[in-house]
Amino acid sequence: MGVQSLAVACGALAFCLALTTATNPGFVVRITQAGLDYAHQHGIAMLEKKLAELTLPDMSGDFRVLRVGKVHYELSRLRLRSFHLPYSRISPVPNVGLQVAISNAFAELDGDWRVKMLFIRDHGSFDLKVENVYIKISLRLGSDTTGKPTISTSDCSTRISKVRVLFSGKFGWLYNLFHSAVESKFKKILESKVCDSVAESVHKELQTYARTLPVTAKIDARTGIDYSFVAPPVATAQSLDTGLKGEFYSLAHRSTVPFSPLPLSLPSDHDRMVYFGASSYFFNTAGFAYHTSGALVFEITDAMGQRVAPLLSLCRIKLSLKDSVVGTFQVRLLQSIMNIFASDILLPRLNARLDEGFPLPLPDRIRLLNTFVRFHQNFLLLGADVHFQPKA
CATH class of the missing domain: 3.15.10.10 (Bactericidal permeability-increasing protein; domain 1)
Incomplete structure (x- = not known):
């Protein structure tokens, strides 16, 4: 029997989203009246x-x-x-x-x-x-x-x-x-x-x-972030909102992310000059990008020539057997192994990388002050004031 490799996509939390095409941004920048x-x-x-x-x-x-x-x-x-x-x-x-x-x-x-x-x-x-x-x-x-x-x-x-x-x-x-x-x-x-x-x-x-605003930012030797505009900025009576793609990608091989961002609506905060909304899609694409780049691949070797179709949910990985030419086998055991891998190996490794931080889409010579971070349903909100540093 041949050796079969099952590559577990690192964005385990993201595969529960529907496989549809959407134009929603994965990242939103708001400039308030104070920022303007x-x-x-x-x-x-x-x-x-x-x-x-x-x-x-x-x-x-x-x-x-x-x-x-x-x-x-x-x-x-x-x-x-x-x-x-x-x-x-x-x-x-x-x-x-x-x-x-x-x-x-x-x-x-x-x-x-x-x-x-x-x-x-x-x-x-x-x-x-x-x-x-x-x-x-x-x-x-x-x-x-x-x-x-x-x-x-x-x-x-x-x-x-x-x-x-x-x-x-x-x-x-x-x-x-x-x-x-x-x-x-x-x-x-x-x-x-x-x-x-x-x-x-x-x-x-x-x-x-x-034009000094970066639309791509390199994270490391394997991945980058796409901050390109998905639509022109939208002016409201109190702010200027811009939707960005907000997507991690593999530098070696960029492929279409098999899930889409949900609508992202920032709260009506206006105390800071600028706000950044990073959706769950933004973070979930990090896992997909690292998997695509080959940084996070899990191999299972066994004596079965079978085809296993995984379905990854929000919190746990669920496996079901679609077809096998050698009979049945213990799907639950494989499912348990994969869940252990995802929770004990995959996510800690991904979180360790995310703990190092990622660059925000800021134009040249802009620094952030008085920052805060809040967690909302399906997105993270960062608010800050800005300081412009003139050329010496």
Whole structure:
């Protein structure tokens, strides 16, 4: 008689689930309003810096001034000294994503001017103050074909209520008579430039940073975790929820997990900045991955050419004999051996590996503080505050 090997899948607790295809996430990340506010602080600081680097084009034009006649002006070397965003708020908006509202922003510029009128030629410098700037930005959140997050500007509007320009020079008082026309031109240019800068900043800075979120994480030489997005983030009135695949897999041979995740609904906690929900599916795939990688295989050798069909339940392994070409044998004895193996060898070995921990899906330079762990039906909940560590 030949030697038969019975490979016992290490995810013994997971095989009780139905063998169906599902799109439920195995892992859920929730960012609360507190977490969005924290991220918003750093984002606004980045946007302020970006807006302060705005370059404005030279301007020229002709105007008629009462009792003076035609005046030709040229404005050049426009320098933006500062751009401040003192009041702003970020909010999750259902079916939209995120919305950033900025109010009472202000900026200061200076530059050089030249004027020609009648037989007069003059030049000097000017100061320009932009006040009561209102900016509204809508951010669309999604994911690409690789499961990585995407962020883009779906809408941007800028409204400037007040622009004041003050010319200095020999005839500065005269040039200030036509400041309204110059101010109107500045207003239109700045409103357009601000939204262009916002879109560029979101694309180059925010999107690039979001891409540092790992969608796969290596655990050891045999296994990894798949944290790819299963759907775009969902904005609610109080938080931003993202469903991730949350699945361990073998690095050597990735195969389809023969069970599916159950629906996962996080409790309405909002005390921490971020929450992670790891479902039973997430942990159960760890056993399957280690089995697939060949790390946990149990061999039974006997003198029977039989076929045994195992059915693994939540707490115990149940065996039944489907067919045998050599007669009957003691199924209960084999079942007892397998249960002893699962409880005394398999699970302790798997738990020992899980005790070493696993990496969470965090973007670059993010650290967790004030963490807690709670156990719920079919999932583990981890809550934490976050700290961003800027580059040295």
